[in-house]
Ligand SMILES: O=C(CO)[C@H](O)[C@H](O)COP(=O)(O)O
């Protein structure tokens with residue numbers, strides 16, 4: 001069984017209120033929020049005014065995924081939202097260890113995120129200090145993309161790295177997670193599934209979340 005963190009990126013932005021009410025009623029464990037700056041990734045999503053409105057209404061722990069340069073500049077504002085998890089990209093952080101420390105000092109859990117082409121070995125010297133590793137299974141910037149199959153090899157490699165260290169880091173996978181890919185990810189030992197389009201474009205999103213959580 002894996003936790004489920006639906007990605008709000010695929011929600012109907014004209015009806016965010018009812019989308020968040022759906023998440024609140026559902027069995028979703030967390031809510032995944034994708035922040036994009038048009039620099040680190042070739043797309044712009046939403047920023048703090050939207051995050052603040054969502055945080056006021058959502059009762060689920062917030063799992064914020066920053067796809068931005070200099071995420072360290074936004075640690076205090078993210079903590080003020082009451083966010084549970086702040087995910088920063090390894091590729092965006094010049095001083096990753098310091099950023100992880102600052103996220104912890106601000107009272108949040110620290111997630112480190114890997115692009116599809118970034119090897120798991122980049123984490124060897126920080127794995128014991130992080131609460132979660134977010135493996136991107138698509139190139140970041142857009143929802144609705146096809147799952148990259150090499151993700152399963154990466155998950156297995158990361159599982160071995162975690163087992164061989166004192167780390168208790170969770171493994172989260174994000175991108176192209178649906179009925180065709182989620183069972184294999186759960187089998188491979190993924191702890192948290194992020195799913196955007198598959199959940200929000202479903203005719204019965206609450207049931208879709210329930211089904212993802214039931215996978216063994
Ligand atoms: O970080 C992301 C994109 O960069 C999103 O969380 C991800 O793409 C989820 O969308 P989908 O489930 O539709 O692939």
Ligand SMILES: [Co+2]
Pocket residue numbers: 007032033034065174194
């Ligand atoms: Co994401």
